[in-house]
Amino acid sequence: MSGKTNINLLIGIDDTDNAESRGTGFNARQLAHAIESKGLGRIEGITRHQLFVHPDIRYTSQNSSACMHITTDQADEIKKECRNFLLKFSAPGSDSGLCIARSDEVSPAILEWGNQAKKSVLKMADAIQLANNNNIYLEGFTGNQEGIIGALAAVSLHAGGNDGRYIWRKGIRELREMQAGTYTSEYLLKEIKLDEIVSLEGEHPHLTDRIAVNEWIRPVLKNHKAVLITERTKNNHEHEWKLTGKEVIRSIS
Numbered sequence: 001m002s003g004k005t006n007i008n009l010l011i012g013i014d015d016t017d018n019a020e021s022r023g024t025g026f027n028a029r030q031l032a033h034a035i036e037s038k039g040l041g042r043i044e045g046i047t048r049h050q051l052f053v054h055p056d057i058r059y060t061s062q063n064s065s066a067c068m069h070i071t072t073d074q075a076d077e078i079k080k081e082c083r084n085f086l087l088k089f090s091a092p093g094s095d096s097g098l099c100i101a102r103s104d105e106v107s108p109a110i111l112e113w114g115n116q117a118k119k120s121v122l123k124m125a126d127a128i129q130l131a132n133n134n135n136i137y138l139e140g141f142t143g144n145q146e147g148i149i150g151a152l153a154a155v156s157l158h159a160g161g162n163d164g165r166y167i168w169r170k171g172i173r174e175l176r177e178m179q180a181g182t183y184t185s186e187y188l189l190k191e192i193k194l195d196e197i198v199s200l201e202g203e204h205p206h207l208t209d210r211i212a213v214n215e216w217i218r219p220v221l222k223n224h225k226a227v228l229i230t231e232r233t234k235n236n237h238e239h240e241w242k243l244t245g246k247e248v249i250r251s252i253s
Contacts, residue, residue, distance in 0.1 A: 004073035009041065010106070010158055011082060012099040014065035014150030015143075021091035025167045028066035031085045032168065040081060041072030047164035047221050049157045050253070051117045051150055065150035066167065067158035075100075079137065090142045097147025099155045100137040106159035107134050114156025114163070117149065127152050161224035165253035169193060169226060172217050182210045182239045188228060192217070195225035200248075205230060205241050212242040220253045 016027045025048055032043045051063045072078055082098055090096035101110075113130055116122060124140075127149050131138035136155075140148045157163040166172070171191040175183075185197050186207035197211070198204050205211060211230055219226045229244040229252075 006071045006073050007075060008044075008103040009070045009072050009075055009078060010099075010101050010103055010155045011068040011070060011078070012065060012097075012151040012154030012156075012158070013068075013082075013086065013147070014097050014154060015094050015147030016086060016090045016096040018091040018093040021094075024064065024066050027085075027089060028068055029168050030089070031082060032068045032070065034085060035068075035070060035072075035078055035081055038081065040074045040078050041070040043168065043170070044069040044071055045166050045170075045226060046168035047154075047158050048167045048253075049114075049150075049154050049164040051153055052119055052121065054121055056121045063150070065147075065154035067154035067164070069103075069158065075102075083139070083141075086141045093143065095140070095143035095146040097138070097140045097145060097149065097151035099131070099148065099151035101155050101159075103159055105134070105136065106156065110134055110136065110152070110156050111160050112156075114153045114160055117153035117156070118163075122149050122153075124148060158221065162222060163253070165218040165220045165249060166226055167218070169219060175213065175217060182212050185209050185211055185241075188213070192219065192228070193226065194219060194228050196222075196227045197230055198227060199231050199241075200229060200244065200252075203232070209241055210239040212239045214243060216246050217243065218246075218249050218253070220249065 016024045028046050036043050046068050053063050086096050170193050185205040219228045230241040231244050233242050
């Protein structure tokens with residue numbers, strides 16, 4: 001990147017898939033890596049956000065959207081890359097939507113949109129009006145374009161800093177490729193660029209404590225931090241902690 005001032009850019013996408021294709025989370029990872037590989041920005045993380053499930057809402061499987069956090073000095077070029085990607089790779093039958101905003105542009109009204117998207121049925125017209133009122137880029141590409149609702153919600157919820165779980169964080173894939181194993185807290189903090197490791201009870205493992213890690217590593221977004229949730233193990237000579245189970249992480253993120 002050039003010597004221009006970097007900004008924190010949030011990119012939300014939703015409803016890019018169909019029942020036979022890879023999901024929106026996969027597309028978010030592919031898009032973010034395309035942005036980074038072309039030298040347009042650096043991926044800081046990608047989060048998944050669970051939205052309201054209701055018969056009146058069209059969704060493929062679970063009604064989740066994704067948000068990419070990119071640091072960049074080329075916001076206009078990234079917008080072009082995102083548009084081209086969704087036009088090319090959104091699955092047939094999808095209703096893909098895209099939202100892009102600087103993190104410091106997300107107003108209280110936008111933050112409230114994300115909160116509402118987790119518990120009520122929202123309308124496209126309201127998403128468009130809200131984006132226009134707050135000078136936020138929002139655009140749909142395929143089908144009826146309803147994905148703009150979730151795309152705006154993804155940006156909102158990531159900006160709020162207390163929702164979702166990371167589906168990409170530097171070092172996670174490499175750690176998974178090393179397969180399940182035991183690592184010190186200090187090692188995980190460094191390799192996954194975590195901000196914190198903590199139990200649901202608020203306990204923090206010591207840096208030298210050993211943590212059993214499986215293939216499903218999903219830090220959550222908590223207080224604007226990437227936080228790995230663990231729990232104590234008893235009567236185990238190989239490790240003092242283990243990752244909290246998948247179902248628990250899903251229920252809190």
